[in-house]
Amino acid sequence: MMRYLTAGESHGRSLTAILEGMPAGVAVTEEDIRKDLARRQKGHGRGPRMAIEADRVQITSGVRWGETLGSPITLVIENKDWEKWQKLLSVDPADRDDSKRVIKPRPGHADLVGMLKYDRRDAQDILERASARETAVRVAVGAVCRKLLEVFGIQVYSFVRELGPHHLDLSTLQSLSPKDLIAATEQSPVRCPDAGLSAKMVEEIETAKSAGDTLGGIFTVIVDGCPAGLGSHVQGDRKLCARLAGALMSIQAIKGVEIGLGFEAARQRGSQVHDEILHDPARGYYRGSNNAGGFEGGMTNGERLVLSAAMKPIATLMKPLQSVNVETKEPFKAEVIRSDVTAVPAAGVVGEAVVAFEVANALCEKFGGDSLREMKDNFDRYAAHVRKR
Numbered sequence: 001m002m003r004y005l006t007a008g009e010s011h012g013r014s015l016t017a018i019l020e021g022m023p024a025g026v027a028v029t030e031e032d033i034r035k036d037l038a039r040r041q042k043g044h045g046r047g048p049r050m051a052i053e054a055d056r057v058q059i060t061s062g063v064r065w066g067e068t069l070g071s072p073i074t075l076v077i078e079n080k081d082w083e084k085w086q087k088l089l090s091v092d093p094a095d096r097d098d099s100k101r102v103i104k105p106r107p108g109h110a111d112l113v114g115m116l117k118y119d120r121r122d123a124q125d126i127l128e129r130a131s132a133r134e135t136a137v138r139v140a141v142g143a144v145c146r147k148l149l150e151v152f153g154i155q156v157y158s159f160v161r162e163l164g165p166h167h168l169d170l171s172t173l174q175s176l177s178p179k180d181l182i183a184a185t186e187q188s189p190v191r192c193p194d195a196g197l198s199a200k201m202v203e204e205i206e207t208a209k210s211a212g213d214t215l216g217g218i219f220t221v222i223v224d225g226c227p228a229g230l231g232s233h234v235q236g237d238r239k240l241c242a243r244l245a246g247a248l249m250s251i252q253a254i255k256g257v258e259i260g261l262g263f264e265a266a267r268q269r270g271s272q273v274h275d276e277i278l279h280d281p282a283r284g285y286y287r288g289s290n291n292a293g294g295f296e297g298g299m300t301n302g303e304r305l306v307l308s309a310a311m312k313p314i315a316t317l318m319k320p321l322q323s324v325n326v327e328t329k330e331p332f333k334a335e336v337i338r339s340d341v342t343a344v345p346a347a348g349v350v351g352e353a354v355v356a357f358e359v360a361n362a363l364c365e366k367f368g369g370d371s372l373r374e375m376k377d378n379f380d381r382y383a384a385h386v387r388k389r
Contacts, residue, residue: 001021001361001364001365002019002020002021002022002145002357002360002361002364003019003020003021003361004017004018004019004020004141004357005017005018006134006137006138006141008079008134008137009089009128009129009131010079010127010128010129010131010133010134011079011081011082011084011085011088011089011128011133012079012082012085012089012128013078013079013082014076014077014078014079014082015076015077015079015133015134015136015137016074016075016076016077016137017074017075017137017138017140017141018072018073018074018075019062019072019073019074019075019141019144019145020072020073021361021364022062022068022070022073022144022145022148023068023070023148023364023369023370023371023372023374023375024067024068024069024070024370024371024372025067025068025371025372025373026067026068026144026147026148026151026372027066027067027147028059028063028066028067028068028143028144028147029066030056030057030058030059032143032144032146032147033057033059033075033140033143033144034055034056034057035143036139036140036142036143036146036349036352036353037055037056037057037077037136037139037140037143038055039186039349040055040135040136040139040346040349040350041054041055041346042189042191042345042346043189043190043191043342043343043344043345043346044189044190044201044202044205044342044345045190045205045209045215045340045341045342045343045344045345054080055077055136056077056078057075057076057077057140058075058076058077058078059073059074059075060074060075060076061073061074062074068144068372070370070371073144075137075140075141075144077136077137077140079133088100088124089124089128098122100124101121101122101123101124102122102123102124102127102335102337103121103122103123103325103326103327104123104323104324104325104326104332104333104334104335105123105323105324105326105334105335106315106316106317106320106321106323106334106335106337107315107321107322107323107334108312108313108315109127109130109315109316110126110127110130111123111126111127111130111335112326114126114127114130115326121326121327123326123335127337130252131252132251132252132253132343132350134252135251135252135346135350135353138350138353138354139349139350139353140353141353141357142350142352142353142354142355142356142357143353143356145353145356145357145359145360146356148360148363148372149225149356149359149360149363151372151376152225152227152363152376152379153225154223154224154225154226154359154363155178155223155224155225156221156222156223156352156355156356156359157178157181157182157185157221157222157352158185158191158219158220158221158222158348158349158351158352159181159185159191159192159193159219159220159348160185160188160190160191160192160201160217160218160219160344160345160348161192161217161218161219161220161308162217162218163190163192163201163204163205163215163216163217163218163342163344164201164204164205164208164215164216164217164342165204166197166200166201166204168192168193168194168197169194172194173193176193178222178224181193189202189345190202190205190344190345191219191345191348191349205341205342208341208342209341211319212317212318212319213313213317213318213319213341214313214314214315214316214317214339214340214341214342215313215314215341215342215344216253216310216311216312216313216314216342216344217310217311217342217344218308218309218310218311218344219308219309219311219344219345219347219348219351220306220307220308220348221248221305221306221307221308221309221348221351221352221355222304222305222306223294223304223305223307223355223359224304226294226300226302226304226305226359227300227302227379227382227383227386228285228299228300228301228302228386229299229300229366229382229386230299230300230359230362230363230365230366231243231295231298231299231300231362232298232299233297233298233299236298238298239297239298239299240295240298240299240300240358240359240362241259241293241295241298242298243358243361243362244259244305244307244355244358244359245257245259245307247354247355247357247358248307248309248351248354248355249309250354251309251311251347251350251351251354253311253312253314253315253343253347254309254310254311254312254347255310255311255312256309256310257307257308257309257310258293258307258308258309259292259293259294259295259306259307259308260290260291260292260293260294260295260306261273261291261292261293262293262308265291273291274291274292275287275288275289275290275291275292275303276288276289284302284386284387284389285302285389286302286303287301287302287303290303290304290306293305293306293307294306300362305355305359307351307355309347309351311343311344311347313342314339314340314341314342314343316335316336316337316339317334317336318336320333320334320335320336321333321334322334323335363375363379366382367379367382
């Protein structure tokens with residue numbers, strides 16, 4: 001099995017991740033990872049931080065001459081903003097300055113609850129780690145996992161489905177190939193594949209910005225090429241759909257996840273919801289539709305995986321809401337901290353990353369092997385076996 005940990009603060013020296021369990025022999029370079037990091041930083045409505053940082057990753061272990069070694073992979077992203085924050089986030093007690101404390105927590109953020117839980121007098125101790133800046137290094141982890149998935153013909157991509165009051169009609173995407181859908185998405189300033197709707201979303205962002213407000217939305221992550229049988233029905237924590245839902249919920253500001261039809265399935269009858277099973281000698285078993293979003297019984301069923309996540313509006317407002325000074329308990333407006341108007345387009349890229357990790361992990365569980373060659377041999381035998389059933 002694979003696992004990873006991340007470390008680092010939003011304005012600290014760097015962000016770090018250690019990824020363990022990647023088989024040896026997977027081709028990966030720093031440039032492969034840089035492409036996804038750049039995609040995460042795009043999107044209309046992002047704040048000034050994106051003009052400061054131009055995220056680049058350093059692979060400091062686990063890769064030699066462009067191939068994974070089977071040992072832990074360490075990924076490091078330096079924060080360019082660190083130069084301005086060295087004293088405030090210093091590890092040296094001599095640099096302590098209590099006059100700079102953040103003491104007016106923001107509604108909707110981790111500030112107050114974190115201060116209470118960890119017994120801190122300064123919300124800076126909480127907000128630095130709770131910040132969505134942490135997702136940069138998770139995108140780096142996901143980019144490494146993509147390189148493993150590519151070998152097995154598995155592709156992960158995403159698009160923005162809703163932003164504020166504007167909703168994408170998913171039926172308009174049915175005629176698009178994955179290649180065309182990805183191209184249309186990446187050309188959009190809000191990562192919405194419908195050009196007309198994309199323009200309306202941009203206008204909505206500008207309106208919210210003028211009002212000192214923020215916007216949430218929904219993004220959808222697609223996984224093409226998954227074999228049937230990843231995950232398991234035998235225990236709750238082995239259900240891949242549950243692990244994917246948890247991974248998406250772990251992204252900062254995500255408040256809901258749907259798979260396939262999601263909540264809409266609860267409003268329809270079974271005859272309208274369940275996907276009929278068909279068989280073709282060349283293709284094997286397949287479904288006549290994909291309302292289940294690629295899962296049955298917690299396992300992939302061979303169809304496209306379709307997962308959507310709802311992101312709440314960002315908690316930092318330029319016209320802040322009511323809060324309380326944690327020292328005096330007097331009412332105050334919440335702190336105003338540099339932030340985005342919306343990060344839904346970027347959140348889709350983060351969603352791709354956490355989904356890529358979970359699918360890669362399930363692939364390793366199913367097909368094992370310390371090397372890519374061993375894993376691929378196991379995969380090919382299984383694929384041949386399934387086709388004959």
